[in-house]
Amino acid sequence: MSIKHFMIINLLTILVILYAIFADYYQEQKSHTAEVILGSLKDDMSEISYLLSKQIVDKKMVRTTRSLLDRAVSNNDFIKAIMILDDQKVLLTTDPRYRKVPDKKNVFLDPDLSAENILLDHVGFEGTIRFYKGKDLQKLTLVFLFDHQEAAAFLNQNSLKFLLYFGLLPGLIILVMWLLMIRYIIKPLERLRQYAYYQSETPSVFNLKELEYIRSSMAQTFSRLDSEQKELFNLARTDSLSGLANRHALNENLKCLIADAARKNYEFAYLFLDLDNFKAVNDALGHNVGDELLQQVAGVISEVLRTNDFVARVGGDEFVIVLHDYESLSEISNILERIQSRLNVPWIIQGHPIKITSSIGIALYPKDAQDMIGLMKSSDIAMYEAKKRGRNQHYFYTEELNVTVQKNIALDKAMRQALEDHEYHLYYQPKVNLLNGDIIGLEALIRWFSPTKGMIMPDQFIPLAEENGFILELGKWVLQEAFRQQKIWQQQGMDLHVSVNVATKQLLDNQFESLLEHLVKETGVDPNKIHLEITEYLFMDQNDKNLNLMKRLRSKGFSISLDDFGTGYSSLSYLKTFPISELKIDKAFVRDYNTPDGAVFLETIVKMGQTLKLQVIAEGVETEAQARYLKKIGCECYQGYLCSKPLPVKELDTFYLKHKSCMLED
Numbered sequence: 292m293s294i295k296h297f298m299i300i301n302l303l304t305i306l307v308i309l310y311a312i313f314a315d316y317y318q319e320q321k322s323h324t325a326e327v328i329l330g331s332l333k334d335d336m337s338e339i340s341y342l343l344s345k346q347i348v349d350k351k352m353v354r355t356t357r358s359l360l361d362r363a364v365s366n367n368d369f370i371k372a373i374m375i376l377d378d379q380k381v382l383l384t385t386d387p388r389y390r391k392v393p394d395k396k397n398v399f400l401d402p403d404l405s406a407e408n409i410l411l412d413h414v415g416f417e418g419t420i421r422f423y424k425g426k427d428l429q430k431l432t433l434v435f436l437f438d439h440q441e442a443a444a445f446l447n448q449n450s451l452k453f454l455l456y457f458g459l460l461p462g463l464i465i466l467v468m469w470l471l472m473i474r475y476i477i478k479p480l481e482r483l484r485q486y487a488y489y490q491s492e493t494p495s496v497f498n499l500k501e502l503e504y505i506r507s508s509m510a511q512t513f514s515r516l517d518s519e520q521k522e523l524f525n526l527a528r529t530d531s532l533s534g535l536a537n538r539h540a541l542n543e544n545l546k547c548l549i550a551d552a553a554r555k556n557y558e559f560a561y562l563f564l565d566l567d568n569f570k571a572v573n574d575a576l577g578h579n580v581g582d583e584l585l586q587q588v589a590g591v592i593s594e595v596l597r598t599n600d601f602v603a604r605v606g607g608d609e610f611v612i613v614l615h616d617y618e619s620l621s622e623i624s625n626i627l628e629r630i631q632s633r634l635n636v637p638w639i640i641q642g643h644p645i646k647i648t649s650s651i652g653i654a655l656y657p658k659d660a661q662d663m664i665g666l667m668k669s670s671d672i673a674m675y676e677a678k679k680r681g682r683n684q685h686y687f688y689t690e691e692l693n694v695t696v697q698k699n700i701a702l703d704k705a706m707r708q709a710l711e712d713h714e715y716h717l718y719y720q721p722k723v724n725l726l727n728g729d730i731i732g733l734e735a736l737i738r739w740f741s742p743t744k745g746m747i748m749p750d751q752f753i754p755l756a757e758e759n760g761f762i763l764e765l766g767k768w769v770l771q772e773a774f775r776q777q778k779i780w781q782q783q784g785m786d787l788h789v790s791v792n793v794a795t796k797q798l799l800d801n802q803f804e805s806l807l808e809h810l811v812k813e814t815g816v817d818p819n820k821i822h823l824e825i826t827e828y829l830f831m832d833q834n835d836k837n838l839n840l841m842k843r844l845r846s847k848g849f850s851i852s853l854d855d856f857g858t859g860y861s862s863l864s865y866l867k868t869f870p871i872s873e874l875k876i877d878k879a880f881v882r883d884y885n886t887p888d889g890a891v892f893l894e895t896i897v898k899m900g901q902t903l904k905l906q907v908i909a910e911g912v913e914t915e916a917q918a919r920y921l922k923k924i925g926c927e928c929y930q931g932y933l934c935s936k937p938l939p940v941k942e943l944d945t946f947y948l949k950h951k952s953c954m955l956e957d
C-alpha cells in the first residue's frame with residue numbers, strides 16, 4: 292500500500308469517527324431541545340390547569356376560559372390547539388377543526404418514550420383540571436395538541452448550522468490536513484523516491500526534520516557516489532603511467548567522432564605513433580628508465596598538440612593521436628614533425644643519456660577507413676612503412692601500401708607453409724680461385740619451389756622473412772641442410788667449404804650459437820668447412836657482445852665472410868677489430884670495373900684485403916674480361932655466372948665431376 296493510500300484511509304477513518312461523534316452530539320442536542328420544549332409544555336399545562344381549576348366552579352363555565360386557552364395557544368408555537376374534555380366529550384376546543392377526542396394512548400406521556408418521539412409522534416398530551424363544585428371534586432381533562440410541524444421545524448432548525456459547523460468543518464479540517472500532508476509528506480517522499488531512483492536534481496530543503504535528514508543524507512551519499520563514480524570513470528579511461536587517455540577512452544572517443552564525422556561529413560586523422568628501439572632502452576636501462584621516458588614522451592606529445600586534439604597511450608610505447616579541424620595534410624605533417632623533432636633530442640633520464648625517435652602512421656577517416664578497426668589497421672600499416680623506410684618519420688596510408696601488406700600477409704603464410712611442405716631447396720654456386728681456376732667452395736642459395744608459382748627467387752621472400760622473424764626458422768633449415776650436404780660432399784671426397792648466408796637477425800638471436808653447436812653435432816660437419824656470410828649491418832652496432840660472438844664462432848672454426856661488401860655501412864674500423872676471414876665485393880662494383888670509379892674501388896678493396904690478410908672474392912663475375920681484370924689487380928677469387936649459375940645438388944655434382952675447375956682461357 293502506498294503512503295498516499297495509507298494517509299487517505301487514516302484521514303477517512305478520522306473523518307468517520309468525527310462524524311459519528313458529531314452525529315451523536317447532534318442527536319443529544321436534539322433530544323435535549325425536545326425535552327426542554329416538552330418541559331415548557333408541561334409547565335404550561337400545569338399553569339393552565341391551575342388557573343382553570345381556580346376559575347372553574349362548574350363544568351358549564353368551561354366556555355368562559357376560552358380566552359385563556361387562546362392566549363396559551365398563541366403564546367406557544369408548539370401547541371396547535373387546546374381541548375377541554377369531559378370524559379369522552381369535547382367541552383371546549385381552541386380550534387374548531389379539532390373536535391375529535393384523541394385516542395388515549397396518543398396523549399399518554401409514556402416515561403419510556405423520548406421527548407422527541409412524544410413531540411413528533413404523539414397527538415398531544417393531557418393533564419387534569421381539578422375543581423370543586425360545592426364539596427364535590429370535579430375533574431376535566433385538558434389536552435394540548437402538538438403542532439408537529441412547528442416542533443419538527445424547531446428541532447431541525449439547528450441542523451443546517453450543525454451541518455455547517457460539524458459536517459463541513461471536519462471535512463475542511465481533513466482537506467487541509469490532506470493538503471498539508473501532500474505538501475509536506477507525500478510530495479517530498481515522492482521527490483525523494485524519484486531522487487533515489489533516477490538521481491534526478493537534488494530536492495530543495497524539506498520542512499519536516501526527518502525527511503530533511505533523509506534528503507540531506509541522500510544528497511551527501513549521491514554526491515559521494517557521484518565523485519567516486521567520476522573517479523572510477525576517469526581511472527577506467529586513463530593510462531596510469533602517462534596520465535593520458537587509455538585504449539578504452541580512445542575507443543569511446545572514436546565512436547563519437549566517427550558518428551559525428553559521418554553525420555557532418557568531415558575528415559579526421561588517426562595517427563599511430565610507435566617509439567623506435569624503445570625495447571632496447573627498456574632492456575638495457577631497466578623499466579624505471581623506460582617508464583620515465585614514456586612519461587616524458589607523453590608530456591611532449593601533449594604539449595605540441597592543441598587542446599581539442601586527442602591523444603591516448605594504447606600500449607607499451609604506442610600512442611594514438613586523433614586530429615581534426617586541420618586545413619590540409621601538410622598541417623598534420625607539420626604537427627608530426629614538431630613532435631618528432633621534440634622527441635629526437637638527447638634525453639637524460641635518471642642520469643642516462645637516451646636518444647629516441649618515433650615512427651608514425653597516418654590513416655584518414657573516411658578515405659582510408661570508415662570504422663575503428665579499419666583506422667587502427669591502416670595507421671598500423673602506415674606506421675610499419677615509416678619504420679621500414681628508416682624510422683623517425685611519418686607515413687600516410689595508401690591503398691597500394693595496403694595491397695603490398697596484404698600480399699606480404701599472404702606471402703608470410705605461404706612461406707611458413709612451404710617449410711612444412713618441404714618446398715625449399717638449396718642451390719650451390721661455385722667459388723673459384725682466379726689463379727688456378729680451382730673450385731674452392733660453394734655458396735648455398737635458397738630456392739622455393741611453389742607447386743603453383745614454380746621457382747621463387749630468394750629476394751622475393753627473404754626480405755619479408757627477415758622483417759617478420761621467419762628467417763630464424765628458415766635460416767635454421769638452411770644451415771642444417773647446408774651442413775648436411777657439406778658433410779656428404781666431404782665424405783664423397785669433395786673437399787669444398789660451403790658458404791651460408793646468415794641474416795643479422797639470426798646472428799643476434801641468443802640461440803644462434805647453441806644452434807650451430809647442435810647442428811655441428813647433428814650433421815657431423817667440420818666447422819672449418821663452413822663460411823658464415825654476414826652483412827655489414829651487423830657492424831652498425833659494434834658492441835662487445837657482437838665482437839665476442841664473432842670471436843667465439845671463429846674460435847670454433849667457422850669462417851666469417853663479409854657479404855655485399857661496399858654497399859652498406861661505411862666505417863671500415865670493424866675490419867680490423869672483428870675476426871673476418873673473407874671480403875665479398877658486391878657485384879655492382881664488379882659490373883663497373885671498367886669505369887674509373889669502379890676500377891679505383893676494386894683496386895682499393897683488393898689492396899686493403901691484402902693488407903689486412905683477408906681473402907677477397909668478387910661476386911657477380913659474368914665475363915672473362917671482368918675475371919681477367921680482377922686477376923690483374925690481385926683479387927684471388929670470384930663467384931659468378933662465368934663459372935656457373937647456382938645449381939641444384941645433382942647438377943652441381945655433375946658439373947664438379949666434369950670441370951673441377953673454371954680455368955680462364957689464355
Ligand SMILES: Nc1nc2c(ncn2[C@@H]2O[C@H](COP(=O)(O)O[C@H]3[C@@H](O)[C@H](n4cnc5c(=O)[nH]c(N)nc54)O[C@@H]3COP(=O)(O)O)[C@@H](O)[C@H]2O)c(=O)[nH]1
Pocket residue numbers: 720734735736737748749750753766769792793794854855875878910911912913930931932933937
Ligand atoms: N639469409 C639468406 N639469404 C639468402 C639465402 N639464399 C639467398 N639469399 C640471399 O638472397 C639474395 C638473392 O640471392 P640469389 O637470387 O640466389 O642470387 C645470388 C646469385 O644467384 C647471384 N649471382 C651469382 N652470380 C651472379 C652473376 O654472375 N650475375 C648476377 N646477376 N647474379 C649473380 O647473386 C646472389 C648471391 O648473392 P650473395 O649472397 O650476396 O653472394 C642474395 O642477397 C642472397 O644473399 C639464404 O639461404 N639465406
